[in-house]
Amino acid sequence: MSTPIQDGVEAAAKRAGQIRDLYEILENRINGRVWSTHELMLGFTNDVGTVGRLILAKEGTWDIDGDATAQLEHKLAESMWWVMVIAKRLDIDIADAFASTMEQIEAGLTHAVEVD
Numbered sequence: 001m002s003t004p005i006q007d008g009v010e011a012a013a014k015r016a017g018q019i020r021d022l023y024e025i026l027e028n029r030i031n032g033r034v035w036s037t038h039e040l041m042l043g044f045t046n047d048v049g050t051v052g053r054l055i056l057a058k059e060g061t062w063d064i065d066g067d068a069t070a071q072l073e074h075k076l077a078e079s080m081w082w083v084m085v086i087a088k089r090l091d092i093d094i095a096d097a098f099a100s101t102m103e104q105i106e107a108g109l110t111h112a113v114e115v116d
Contacts, residue, residue, distance in 0.1 A: 001096070005102075009095040016084035037089050044082035051075045 056062035
């Protein structure tokens with residue numbers, strides 16, 4: 001039985017897939033093929049680097065043009081999109097993976113805080 005969080009992640013992953021489908025149409029038109037998993041990962045890591053610079057900008061240690069918060073919102077959401085797209089490409093159910101990972105982390109943390 002799924003949880004509301006799993007349902008939300010599943011819905012987000014479905015939407016990410018719809019957007020990816022549009023990118024694949026463009027990639028086929030422009031390149032004659034869709035991006036490989038490796039190329040997807042390079043796109044993701046590029047955006048992660050941008051997130052790092054935007055965090056510096058938000059904290060006032062890196063100059064950028066524009067609104068750091070708005071740009072961070074966009075890049076963080078885009079980073080979630082990359083994760084969902086890559087998970088689908090690798091045949092990983094990201095909703096189940098997220099739920100089970102959070103349960104494992106919670107169990108470990110609960111045990112750690114109860115030890116005190």
